[in-house]
Structures are given as C-alpha cells and as structure tokens.
Amino acid sequence: MNAIELSHVTKRFPGFALQDLSLTVPSGTICGLVGENGAGKSTTIRLLMGALRPDSGSCTVLGTDAASPEFLSVKEDIGVVLDEAYFPESLNALQVGSVMARTYRRWDSSQYQSCLTRFALPEKKQFKDFSRGMKMKLAIAVALSHSPRLLVLDEATAGLDPFVRDEVLEIFNEFTREEDHSILISSHILSDLEKLCDYIAFLHKGRLLLCEEKDRLLEEYAVFTGTADQADSLQDGAVAAREPNGYGGVRCLVRRELMPAGWDLEKPTVEDVVLFLVKGAKEQ
Numbered sequence: 001m002n003a004i005e006l007s008h009v010t011k012r013f014p015g016f017a018l019q020d021l022s023l024t025v026p027s028g029t030i031c032g033l034v035g036e037n038g039a040g041k042s043t044t045i046r047l048l049m050g051a052l053r054p055d056s057g058s059c060t061v062l063g064t065d066a067a068s069p070e071f072l073s074v075k076e077d078i079g080v081v082l083d084e085a086y087f088p089e090s091l092n093a094l095q096v097g098s099v100m101a102r103t104y105r106r107w108d109s110s111q112y113q114s115c116l117t118r119f120a121l122p123e124k125k126q127f128k129d130f131s132r133g134m135k136m137k138l139a140i141a142v143a144l145s146h147s148p149r150l151l152v153l154d155e156a157t158a159g160l161d162p163f164v165r166d167e168v169l170e171i172f173n174e175f176t177r178e179e180d181h182s183i184l185i186s187s188h189i190l191s192d193l194e195k196l197c198d199y200i201a202f203l204h205k206g207r208l209l210l211c212e213e214k215d216r217l218l219e220e221y222a223v224f225t226g227t228a229d230q231a232d233s234l235q236d237g238a239v240a241a242r243e244p245n246g247y248g249g250v251r252c253l254v255r256r257e258l259m260p261a262g263w264d265l266e267k268p269t270v271e272d273v274v275l276f277l278v279k280g281a282k283e284q
Helices: 041-048 071-077 093-101 109-118 132-144 162-175 190-196 214-220 228-232 270-283
Strands: 002-013 016-026 030-034 056-061 078-081 150-154 182-186 199-204 207-213 221-227 239-244 249-255
Touching: 002 041, 002 182, 016 041, 016 056, 016 182, 016 199, 016 207, 030 041, 030 190, 030 270, 041 056, 041 150, 041 182, 071 078, 078 132, 093 109, 093 132, 109 132, 132 150, 132 162, 150 162, 162 182, 162 190, 182 190, 190 270, 199 214, 199 270, 207 214, 214 221, 214 270, 221 228, 221 270, 228 249, 239 270, 249 270
Parallel strands: 030 182, 030 199, 078 150, 150 182
Antiparallel strands: 002 016, 002 056, 199 207, 221 249, 239 249
C-alpha cells in the first residue's frame, strides 16, 4: 500500500491554484517536497490532512480518502509537525504530555519522555518561554509518541541548530526502518533532504514539475561549467537551465545522457538541481 496518493488534485484560491497534482509516496519511504514560498507545499499538506477539500481529484492517505468521515480515525496514525508549534502557552512539557495522553489512544509516555531527554527539553518550563528551536523539538516529540505510521512534516527542522538538526534527521531515519513507516517532509534546507529522502518532489507555482527517486535524479543531471559557445553547441534538451559564471562563462544543469563523451561534468547536489530548475521554470 502507498502511504500517500494524490490523483489529479486541483485546488483554486484567488490568485493561486494547485493544478492537476498527482503524487505517490510508497510505504516505507521518505519524500521531500520542495519549492519556493507560495509554490503550494503547505496547501498540499492541508489537503492531505483533510483541512482543505480539493476542487477536483482525490487525496488518499494510508489507504483512506482524506475527505471521508473514516479519515478521522486514520489521523491517529499520522504524526504532524507544522512550521509553527501550537500548544497552550501556560503548559510545560510534562503537562503537554498529559494532554496528549488523553488525546491519542496509543500515546506512549515512555517514548515521549525519551524524546524530551534526547532533545534536552526542560520539563517544567512554560511553552511561552521556549525558543523556536525548543518549540519545534517539542512538536516532533509529540508527533513521534503516539505510534504513527506516517509523519507529515512542514519545515520541521527550521530553527534548529545544525547539531540538533542532524540528530532529528537520524530520528526520522530510524522511524522509517519500520517497513510500514513513511515520511512526507517539506523543507527549505535542501541539504537536509539530500541526507534524508528517497524521493524528491518539486512544486513550482502550483504545478508538480518532477517527482523522482533522489539517487536517479542525481544520476540523470550533471553540472557543466564552460563557455556560452560550448553550451550553445549542445543538442536540444541537453541544457536544463543555465546561469552566467563571469567573463562570458556559464554554469549549466545538463542531462547527462545527452552530453558528448569526454566533457568535464560535476556531480550535482539536490540544491543544484532544484535551484537550476527554479531558474529554468522562471525563464519559460
């Protein structure tokens, strides 16, 4: 079973539309959702959680339509971390745990306590006095502590220092070692997605421009640095996007299979591919 299936989903707002979005996240995998601000990432997550209804198409999560009455019980199996953590400001971490124990049928107090200790979160400090990083860590602790099968994460590593981010990414990796555990994560920190994800999905102005296995994506593309004349000499379709590199030179994202033998190519990062594709989309 796939963890997530979006089929031809359209959702229109004044000035913006998510258009004909089809996306599949297989069970046991981690999919990174990337795109500029306003590309439709948060809208996609709200549709998946049943907070919005699509104008057309369907959103299926853990085998259940997100628009159906049955989806309410499925939410027990989904851990959610949004770009802001929302808990009553007067509560401390222990009190948040007590509230969650009454909210989730499978709340695991020992798992929650383990997360508080691992994240070095103060147990009796009020939530209103937490830093942004502490708030995000508390939200992640809650998301992991009710035996979810799917994590839906919207900028969940934002505000964390690099050391804590690495620790959180390792926790997410541990989570998906269970074959029926899956993650959808949106992030502006593309290096995090490169470390973590099996799939990369790229949204641009409400359209899905690609969804591919990360390793295949990095094999498909390469970076070429040379002259504009060299880039112009390549066959149609070889250059996906380009940028000036000073003194008449260019730096290009190219499709490796269309490049002549012997040309000096660099292996790209996920950040290279995404930023070049954004530039290419803007030029169209």
